[in-house]
Amino acid sequence: MKLDPRGPRFVAAVTTVVLVVVLVTGSGWLALAQTAVFAAGSVDPRWNPYALAYRWLVQPRLGPPAEREDAAPVRFAQRVGFVFLAVATAGYLSGLTALGVTFAGFGLAAAFLNAVFGLCLGCEVYLLLARARKA
Template sequence: MTQSERPRFRPADLFGFPDPVNEVSARLVAAGVVAMVVTTVLTGWRWLPFVIAYGFVARVLTGPTASPLGQLVTRVITPRLPIAPRLVPGPPKRFAQGIGVAFSLTAVALTLAGAWTAAQVVLGLLAAAAFLEAALGLCLGCKAFAVLMRLGIVPDSVCERCNDLWGTDDPATSPA
């Protein structure tokens, strides 16, 4: 392979979010978030909110590419499961990760400010949402995304396949 035949790295290859997203992997990442938050609260390790926040920021910017948890799930765990992929639209999942950024960075700020109890409350709310995703497949961020689309705040062009996030069409063809 010559120099000109080698694939070149482009920043656009790093900064992007998968579309569609494998719902199985998304739920496993959510389970990982729950585990990290529970560990944080039970151990009092005040450095762990920084790791949690990094993971959310990395997943918003690059999908699983720069996220250690995302890499573990998509490259190691999901391929070994006897579960068929369930593809869903990426934009609502990215939006949900963005909400995770807001919560986790709030927990980091509270931790730095010495408000550890408040940080734990915020992390608890984050864990509750992640638990709903992991255990029940209920993505609160995706539902918020659907509301914003219905209100016209998020234009239809952002996600044409998301027009039926409420599940009013045929469930067999509904994207989420």
Template sequence: MQTDPRGSRLAAALTSIVLAVVLRTGNCPLLATQALLSALGAFGGLRVALCVRLCQVLVLPRLAPPSATEDERPLRLDQGVLMVFAAVGALGYCTEVTWLGVLAASTALTVAFVHAAFGYCVGSELYPLVRRAQGRLTAGV
């Protein structure tokens, strides 16, 4: 499935704002909600990811068509990375292990901000490594 990369970058910008608020306030429920939203994108695809869907419905129709599209699978992996760090951060904040919450939320913020600001998707870098590892696992079975 191909997708407009501008939608995922706008969603990453919204995610960055949410994560910055979490770091400022230490709000565990907000970070847990972000983890759930990222899980929707990772497991259900970008069509069900709330932030991406909002961008696709509200913003992208007002813009010119994209000059290029990109594969959805690395973006879903990126959502999975965000989900893991947001979940660990929520666990840290909720159990009052604040340093863990700050560390995980900061890492998630870095991943989202770099994608939004520079178009550097961590999932796009990890995806070929994961595919190669999957090939080795199936070849060894």
């Protein structure tokens, strides 16, 4: 399956905003909602609710993408995001706020790098692991 590479960047931009709100408000429930978003994207990146918004609202206003990218690295990155936000959610909801802040901060850093610079850390880790398996 191939993806429009602008979609994951849009998803990362929305995720960045959500995680800023999580960090500002300390909302474990919003962290839980973001965890659910990552869960959907980890099954199929096209199922991420933000990706659906991109496909329905943004993509029709843009021309077709110049190229497409493999979905497997994006799926892996969504799984990494899921794990980080699951830990953040557990931290916030159990009263271990420092744990929540730390892992939400890690998620924010990764989402920000993808949204602003197109650097998907989870995708890069996926590619490194794929190369290591071949070696």
